Amino acid sequence: MNEHVIIIGGGIIGLLSGRELLARGRAVTILDRGDLRDSASTGNAGVISPGHAPIPTPEVAAKAIRMMLDPRSPLYIPPRPSLSLLRWLLSFRRACRPAHFRMSSEVLDRFSKLSRERFEPLIEECPKALEPTGFADIALTPQGRDHLDHEAERLTKSGFNVEFRTGDELRREDPSWSDDVIGGLVQHDGIVARPDDLIRHLAQRFEADGGILRTNATVENVHLEGGCFESIELADGERIQGGTLLVTAGIWSSGLARDLNIRIPMQAAKGYHVMIEMENPPRMASVLSEACIVVNPMGNQVRLAGTLELSGINDRMVQRRLDMLPAAADRYIHGVRKARRHSEWNGLRPCTADGLPVIGPVPETGNAYLATGHAMMGVTLGPGTSQLIADCIDGQPLPDWAQPMDVKRFA
Numbered sequence: 190m191n192e193h194v195i196i197i198g199g200g201i202i203g204l205l206s207g208r209e210l211l212a213r214g215r216a217v218t219i220l221d222r223g224d225l226r227d228s229a230s231t232g233n234a235g236v237i238s239p240g241h242a243p244i245p246t247p248e249v250a251a252k253a254i255r256m257m258l259d260p261r262s263p264l265y266i267p268p269r270p271s272l273s274l275l276r277w278l279l280s281f282r283r284a285c286r287p288a289h290f291r292m293s294s295e296v297l298d299r300f301s302k303l304s305r306e307r308f309e310p311l312i313e314e315c316p317k318a319l320e321p322t323g324f325a326d327i328a329l330t331p332q333g334r335d336h337l338d339h340e341a342e343r344l345t346k347s348g349f350n351v352e353f354r355t356g357d358e359l360r361r362e363d364p365s366w367s368d369d370v371i372g373g374l375v376q377h378d379g380i381v382a383r384p385d386d387l388i389r390h391l392a393q394r395f396e397a398d399g400g401i402l403r404t405n406a407t408v409e410n411v412h413l414e415g416g417c418f419e420s421i422e423l424a425d426g427e428r429i430q431g432g433t434l435l436v437t438a439g440i441w442s443s444g445l446a447r448d449l450n451i452r453i454p455m456q457a458a459k460g461y462h463v464m465i466e467m468e469n470p471p472r473m474a475s476v477l478s479e480a481c482i483v484v485n486p487m488g489n490q491v492r493l494a495g496t497l498e499l500s501g502i503n504d505r506m507v508q509r510r511l512d513m514l515p516a517a518a519d520r521y522i523h524g525v526r527k528a529r530r531h532s533e534w535n536g537l538r539p540c541t542a543d544g545l546p547v548i549g550p551v552p553e554t555g556n557a558y559l560a561t562g563h564a565m566m567g568v569t570l571g572p573g574t575s576q577l578i579a580d581c582i583d584g585q586p587l588p589d590w591a592q593p594m595d596v597k598r599f600a
């Protein structure tokens with residue numbers, strides 16, 4: 190059983206998968222080209238939101254053209270000549286159809302319930318990084334309120350625990366809400382994470398449990414022999430052999446998958462965060478509904494995170510889009526615009542066009558696997574992913590409900 194598994198990528202998906210495989214008796218090596226401090230998995234908003242809808246929805250389709258052309262829109266696609274982007278957008282458009290939306294929502298609902306259950310031991314193990322306090326979706330406008338009503342109905346029907354609060358009720362609990370806030374939907378199943386602490390904890394625990402974690406180790410090539418995975422080659426030429434390969438390299442998984450003879454079309458959806466310092470930070474984590482911004486209080490600092498920009502794989506910081514975060518949040522929360530900025534960051538979400546992750550064996554190889562494409566839900570779906578992928582590596586098929594996420598849909 191002690192077959193060696195090599196994992197490329199030490200983000201949330203790689204670390205949780207490594208942890209699960211170690212627990213099942215495998216020898217595991219995780220290789221990451223960075224130091225684990227700068228990935229999407231550390232800079233994300235930190236809201237674990239069971240029941241979150243996929244990105245392609247019938248509503249997004251209706252607004253897509255306007256949003257694409259508006260650089261102030263939370264979803265922005267700067268025009269660029271790219272055939273792969275065009276193909277991706279056409280597939281995305283198809284995935285916005287109501288029938289696909291119903292199917293993908295059902296898959297993600299089930300997947301996020303599995304993950305939610307599997308977060309319980311982690312919450313106990315690492316209470317500093319994970320607090321099961323829930324979060325609130327906050328509205329300013331009648332359209333925002335309609336959205337909350339719609340979400341309340343959708344989430345309740347799917348078995349999630351939500352509760353509406355009026356603006357006055359919210360302000361009584363927390364005076365930092367502005368007078369413009371008209372209501373909020375509290376999502377009690379939500380967990381609030383400190384992503385940096387969570388990744389640090391998982392990495393330390395992985396090594397303490399006997400896993401090998403190599404940082405600053407960039408995988409340049411994956412070598413096959415007779416169609417099966419044979420070894421990986423690092424940038425300095427070192428080759429490492431393993432019985433099994435698991436690729437969890439976020440948006441960079443597509444490039445590595447090419448060596449495995451499979452094309453996984455994904456677009457990088459850039460998001461930003463700004464850390465601000467506030468004397469009276471809000472008490473509860475929240476999603477500012479109209480602005481699509483997440484607010485996550487972390488001690489006397491607050492992380493404002495959001496925007497979804499399809500501008501390719503790069504780490505260019507567009508100041509105007511970063512500045513949109515505090516400017517928009519100030520309408521919901523007193524004192525945000527005046528708060529001192531501590532730091533700024535951007536990172537890339539790995540997004541498939543059909544709104545579903547990519548999980549399972551790479552066809553024809555027999556010993557290579559992929560777990561990626563989690564878009565806005567990588568933390569939310571991490572523990573469920575680790576179970577499904579470890580089951581696959583143990584030789585079990587994906588359960589029926591998870592089949593739409595199978596890698597083979599791209600074969």
Ligand SMILES: Cc1cc2nc3c(=O)[nH]c(=O)nc-3n(C[C@H](O)[C@H](O)[C@H](O)COP(=O)(O)OP(=O)(O)OC[C@H]3O[C@@H](n4cnc5c(N)ncnc54)[C@H](O)[C@@H]3O)c2cc1C
Nearest residue numbers: 198200201202222230233234235236408439460567568569
């Ligand atoms: C602004 C923002 C806010 C978000 N908010 C949330 C949220 O509130 N809740 C939620 O659930 N999700 C959220 N997400 C999404 C979530 O962060 C991602 O889905 C998740 O981090 C993806 O994890 P991953 O492990 O697949 O990829 P990554 O975190 O990108 O990790 C991939 C790792 O692979 C390594 N790597 C890449 N190529 C190589 C190579 N060739 N060799 C070696 N190593 C390599 C990279 O260095 C990196 O560390 C947010 C994302 C952003 C950008």
